[in-house]
Amino acid sequence: MLNDTERETRLLMGNEIFAHAALEAGVNVVAGYPGTPSSELIETVARLRAQGCAEGVHVEWSTNEKAALELLSGAAYCGARVLFTCKQMGLNVAADALLSLNYVGVKGGTVLFVADDPGPISSQTEQDTRRFAAFAKVPVFDPTTPDEGFAMMKAAFELSERYGTPVIVRPTTRICHASTFISVAKHTVARPLPPEGFERSSRWIIFPKRSFEAHGEVNARLAEMAEVFSKEPAYTCFNKAIEGGGESACGAGDTHGASVEAPTLGIVAGGVSASYAKEALCLIEETAAREGMNVPPYRFMAVGTPYPFPASAAGEFLAGLHDVLVFEELDSVLEEELMKVAGAKKLPVTIRGKLSGEARDRGENTTTDIALRLAAFFDGESGETCDVTRDAIHGTLTALLQQTVGADALIPAAENVPIRPPVLCAGCPHRGSFYAVKQAIGLLRKKARKDNPNAPALEAVFCGDIGCYTLGNAAPLEAIDTCLCMGAGITQAQGFSLAEPRKKAIAFVGDSTFFASGMTGVANAVYNNHDITIVVLDNSTTAMTGTQPHPGTGVTMMGTRSEPIEIDEVLEALGVTCIMRANPYELDEAVEAAEIAIAFEGPSALIYKAPCIQISKPAPPAEIDADCCTGCRRCITEIGCPAIGFRPDAKGPKSADRGLAFIDDTLCTGCDLCVQVCPFKAIVSHEQLAGNGSSGTSSSEGGANR
């Protein structure tokens, strides 16, 4: 235990707190693949290590989740404590390794930090890692607050080593991104590895006979863990039950509100929903007290170890209850487990929740929603002793929030905030890439018609992938037709080329995704000679998740430089014979390269390379020459850069009543794509401005003078 002088209280984000907890647990190796809402954990470990606050730890972004978990398993076989990080869908990529690893077992503590995304806010699916844990037969912790997550991370390492099992810690977005004050060690040192290191044994080799034995061992240890989660204080602290309501004051969250009457109503919640439910219960009790009413006595349980489910503790909780309402995000995991316990013990209790339609079946929960549902639950129980109505609860919540954050906070977001669909950033190099490919298809179509007026028009299908460039689907670019999962664009394009060979199948893939999951698809295209064009949008970073490095950047999370892997060399080594390269900001060059790659029969590649604007210095903004602008709007309808706006009432010598375009110089990065798109040379680049002096009457907006 560290003394006070070795600790400090800091305001930290949930993911930073998880990082501190792992470091305090002596973690030796941390690896993962970026994905919202999980990414900040590895970045925090790397930062603390670089600052000299975390000694002896190795940290890296691996090429993908499978690579990360396999690397970590090797270190864990030697006795190292290891931490894996990813978002929920990343676990799908690592699933092959995880399911076998659980049978093989581990020596050093092996914790998988898998962040779920209810909503979803930045994911393709709302899959529930608690379900995945049960499928993989791996125990899972589900923190209700960042502070509890801090304790759970340490407990997870202990549990992993006690049973030789991987353990999952599964926070959701609001736990990952909430901030709180917490005491953390100022300096940590990775735990020394056991002197014997890796011990050769047949246990590390997953033969079928050993798998059969191991399956039995996994089942036995899960049954034991379910009891441990019900009975050992080190773990029952995560599955706390309290009582409230009746003659008491606010009882949620402590025991002073224990009722004198035996409760017949129960509330069970998991993850952040448990915190919301506690807040909701306090709101209800405060409202009832103000009105001189009583809330019916109730029993409340937060379940922090959903798998293996603490059935004994749940059985004790259910005794004497006749109605239980369950709040959890994503799947009905707790609801189903409680039903199993009630059925096995033949308890006369009704379990309600998602399956009964009394809780949200998807997306995130909120305190307001839970308070309203609980009010209805209590009203339904005893209308005479508690007439806390939906309106009363909402009125109280409204009053409370109005006092603290103002009335606007209560207006639903859809009414309060203008809808702003996500778009590629102003100056994003992907805009030029998409535009060039579509221009090239148009030119190839024209050429084909010229050669043979009866030839069918060239059509194309655009297979997208996971990253910022999925936003290329939006108007006016409309350059993404599909998006499935990491790396799928390249392989999906091959399916399109088989099913609809008259269309040219074009796959867009980012540089990080190329290394993570794209290379096997390229090998398949070459091996089977599929007629596709792979467009690599190389912006030299993993932009979508916060500009993390990858094998093509030549930078590691340990602060060392490595030789960057060149994507064109990989493509060449995999057998792609037609590889074009171009700068997506140079429109003529980009279109010409696309024409050659798309016209090639067989697998071809086109690499558009220009750095993400988040990692490059912007150039001075372009300007619109109001004397030349005709108000044709081509700059808006062709490329859709958010820095370009339009004033319909403005007049110029050539625009008549059509209005004038303008450039917001606070957004413009001076990429000059629009300069090349305007057919009337009305957009002037910073270089032209510097060379020619004044460009006439400029039409710009924004405050910055550059």
Ligand code: SF4
């Ligand atoms: S130069 Fe044009 S396309 Fe580039 S960021 Fe500025 S307004 Fe947008």
Ligand code: SF4
């Ligand atoms: S700047 Fe050029 S493209 Fe845009 S409206 Fe004016 S003339 Fe048309």
